[in-house]
Amino acid sequence: MEFQNAFITKDNDATEETMSQNFATKNTKPGLVPKEDRRTVGEKRVEHPRMRCENVDVYYNDGEKKAINGVSLDIGSNEVIAMIGPSGCGKSTFLRCLNRMNDTIDGCRVEGQISLDGKNIYDKDVDVVPLRAMIGMVFQKPNPFPKSIYDNVIYGPKIHGLVQNRTESDELVEKSLIRAGLWEEVKDRLDQPGTGLSGGQQQRLCIARTIAVNPEVILMDEPCSALDPIATAIIEDLIDELRQEYSIAIVTHSMQQASRVSQRTAYFHLGDLIEIGPTEQIFLNPLHQLTQDYITGRFG
Amino acid sequence: MQAHIVKSFDTQIQDLKDKVAQMAKACETQIESATQVFSRMDISLAQDIITADERINQFQREIETEAVQFLVRRQPMAADLRLPLSAIKIASELERIGDYTANIARRVIKLSQKPGPEQAERIIKMADISRTMLHDAINAFLELEIQKAVEIWKKDDEIDNHFSRLMEMLRNQMQDQTHSIEDCTQMIFMGRCLERIGDHITNIAENIYYAATGQTYISQFKMRQP
Numbered sequence: 001m002e003f004q005n006a007f008i009t010k011d012n013d014a015t016e017e018t019m020s021q022n023f024a025t026k027n028t029k030p031g032l033v034p035k036e037d038r039r040t041v042g043e044k045r046v047e048h049p050r051m052r053c054e055n056v057d058v059y060y061n062d063g064e065k066k067a068i069n070g071v072s073l074d075i076g077s078n079e080v081i082a083m084i085g086p087s088g089c090g091k092s093t094f095l096r097c098l099n100r101m102n103d104t105i106d107g108c109r110v111e112g113q114i115s116l117d118g119k120n121i122y123d124k125d126v127d128v129v130p131l132r133a134m135i136g137m138v139f140q141k142p143n144p145f146p147k148s149i150y151d152n153v154i155y156g157p158k159i160h161g162l163v164q165n166r167t168e169s170d171e172l173v174e175k176s177l178i179r180a181g182l183w184e185e186v187k188d189r190l191d192q193p194g195t196g197l198s199g200g201q202q203q204r205l206c207i208a209r210t211i212a213v214n215p216e217v218i219l220m221d222e223p224c225s226a227l228d229p230i231a232t233a234i235i236e237d238l239i240d241e242l243r244q245e246y247s248i249a250i251v252t253h254s255m256q257q258a259s260r261v262s263q264r265t266a267y268f269h270l271g272d273l274i275e276i277g278p279t280e281q282i283f284l285n286p287l288h289q290l291t292q293d294y295i296t297g298r299f300g
Numbered sequence: 301m302q303a304h305i306v307k308s309f310d311t312q313i314q315d316l317k318d319k320v321a322q323m324a325k326a327c328e329t330q331i332e333s334a335t336q337v338f339s340r341m342d343i344s345l346a347q348d349i350i351t352a353d354e355r356i357n358q359f360q361r362e363i364e365t366e367a368v369q370f371l372v373r374r375q376p377m378a379a380d381l382r383l384p385l386s387a388i389k390i391a392s393e394l395e396r397i398g399d400y401t402a403n404i405a406r407r408v409i410k411l412s413q414k415p416g417p418e419q420a421e422r423i424i425k426m427a428d429i430s431r432t433m434l435h436d437a438i439n440a441f442l443e444l445e446i447q448k449a450v451e452i453w454k455k456d457d458e459i460d461n462h463f464s465r466l467m468e469m470l471r472n473q474m475q476d477q478t479h480s481i482e483d484c485t486q487m488i489f490m491g492r493c494l495e496r497i498g499d500h501i502t503n504i505a506e507n508i509y510y511a512a513t514g515q516t517y518i519s520q521f522k523m524r525q526p
Contacts, residue, residue, distance in 0.1 A: 031513070255377060283377050285514025295377040297309065298302045 032289040038069075038269075041287045042277035046076035046264075050217060050247040051098060051135075056112035058093055058102065058271075063109060067093045070112070071273040073266055075217065080239060080248040082262035082279065084255060086299060089268040091251045095219050098249060099135035100128050116216065133160050136210035140222040142202030144194030144209075149186050152194040152205055153177060156213040172212055180208035181238050200231025207238065211246070218242065220250040224257060236261050255295055259283045267291045301379065309374060313383060316366050317442055320387050320394075323359035324438045324504075327394050328431055330356070330401035331497070335427040337408050338490070339420065349405040356398035363391040379511070386511035390441065393500040393507070397434070400493040400500075407486045407493075416473070419487055422466040426494040429459050433501045437508065444512040453505040459498035466491045 033041050051074065058068035068090045075081050075098075083091040093102065100121060102108045114121050121131055133156065144152050153173045154163065163169045173190070177183040182204040186197070194205050203223060210218055220239075224232040239248060239261045252258050258265055258279065265282040267275045267290070275282065275291045286292045293299050304310045330349055337346045367384035370376070376384070415423075433452050440448035470484045470491075510516055 256375060259377075284381060286378050292378050293302060296380045297305050299305070 032292060033287055035289045035293075037288075038272045038274065040072070040273045040276060042275045042281075044073045044273075044276050046074045046079070048077045049074035050077045050117065051075040052113075052115050052118075053098075054113040054115075056094070056097060056110065056114060058090070058097060059109045059111075060105070060107060062107040067271055068097070069271045071268075073273060073276055075247050075249055076264070077247055078243055078245075079264060080243050080250060080262040082258035082265045083249065083251045083268060084253075084258050084265060084294075085268035085274075086294065087253075088270070090271040091266075091268045092221055094268065095221055095249060095251050098217070098219055099132050099137055101132075101137065103128060130160065133213040134215050135217040135219060136213065136215040137219045137221065138203070138206050138210055138223045140225050142199055142206055142226070144197070144202050144205050146193065146195060148191045149177075149194050149197070149205060150190040153208050153212050156209060160213055162213060176208040176212040177205075179211055179242070180204045181234060181241075182208055198231070200227050200234060203227060203231070203235060204238065207235075207242075211242070215246060217247045217249065220248065222251055222253060225253060232257070255283070267294065269294070304380075309380075312366075312370055312374070313380065316363070316370060316384060316387050319359070319363050319366065320390055321438050321442055323356065323363065323391060323394050324434060324441070326352070326356055326359065327397045327401070328434050328438070330398060331427055331431045331434065334401045334404040334408075335424055335431070337405050338427075339424055341408065341411070341414055343409055346405040346409050350402045353398045353402040357395060360391045360395040364388055378514075382511045382514060386507040389507045390504050393503045397497050397500050400497050404490050404493050407490050410486050411483050413483065415483065415487060419466065419469055419473070422462050422469070423487065423490055423494065426459050426462045426466070426491065426498075429455065429462070430494055430497045430501060433459075433498065434504075437501055437504050440505070441508050441511075444508065446509055446512045449505040449508040449512070453502050453509075456498045456502045459495060463491050463495040 053074070054072050055070045056068055056072070057066065057070055059066050071090075071094060073081075083095060085091045096102045097110050097114060098121075100110075102110055110122060116131075116135065119126075121135075145155060147155070150173055153176050154169050157163045157169070157172055163172055174183060174187075177186065182201060185201060186205075194202065197205060203226075207218075207223075224235050227235065236257065239250070242248060250258075250261065262279045264276065265279045266273055267282065267286075267288070269290050275286060275288045277287070281287075282291065283295060286295065290299075304313075330352060333345060333349050333352075336342060337349065367388045370384050371381075374380070414420075433455050436448055436452050439445070440452060467488065470488055474481050474484045506516070
């Protein structure tokens, strides 16, 4: 139990006592936290958080439907955190809170605190345009602009005033495409439309576009679900490299992908953050019954 | 545990568990036969034990193959991942147990006369305890019951105590009756085989504990006990 207890956070979560009580009453079975207990188990905090979320609630339809229940977690510097859970569990909704994408949805309200480097991103004085450059997003379906490969990358830096002239633009386009692992494949056809690339290349173009504006955090919402295994492997390799410079939060339906790319994993269930912890721990020895049922295919 | 959404997944897990249980039962029978060979000095049965050991080796290969295929094709997570890993390790412990029972049978063949009642009693006692431990281990494995696993783990102390007493007796006997050194040596080896069987069963208990909890050290459980 020493090992398990190390991952139980103290503040109003499943306490050591509930864990050991659970162990004591069903002494002959593994001590998983029972399904009914919806408090987060595991270590939500990290030593050097890039983003910190505190009791985040999200409501849709002007408060009629609560999509997220008091979720708290940290996103560390230089880490990939995977968010998993069944459809409708709130993982994408939560991800979209992290760069205020939910602002665009009518009747959606976010409560609680989400901060980037200590600054609450929901403060009134925060301008969402530069915010979304600092916290970039890559979507499920590759969505390059109907423009040239070159323009796809430079569009963001231009509107954010990050480049002054053609030379700087050329340099930034090259640097971003190299970092996204796409440069060698497109350097001779930068003037051709981005939409003419393959799905995997388009997704890497979107990643190049995201990193061109020098973000701190990259949010990825099922970035590989429309890609074949080779294109997926290339993106996963890229995620490994991008981690050196950015924090990455990835929502995925593939548990194998979560276990391959992330250092920490968060399991969501019906709007609750059920469990969060080191990825090896979640997939080898989860603490919560719901997590175990989901990752072993017993959810129902 | 709740049923898996994919029914054939559960069937495969159950098949794997059943095969491990069958192998363990075969080992249990081997220990029982070895006890009979020894207590009745029945040399003909000894050869049967040596032959039956090949089936146990075959069980191990089958379990390994099934477990690896399950891992490759299902890519299981959490408890479902730990179970085939434990099955592979338990099968290899059982294979060793099988070897030791065959070894005991070979030693009995070499005895020149019926052992003294006190020594015989110790050896039979050790065999009985190990057989009970193994029998309980099968049930503990099928139900993944950690409390049972811990009890089995603790019971090995009894075998070790009997072994110490047996060694003492045999040492004295060898000093007093030098003509019996050859037979005593055979009995030392038998005692040693049974002591090792006990150790392998505690390893099995640890693997059951790991499959059930994901934790390696059974001693952690022991420390939590009041």
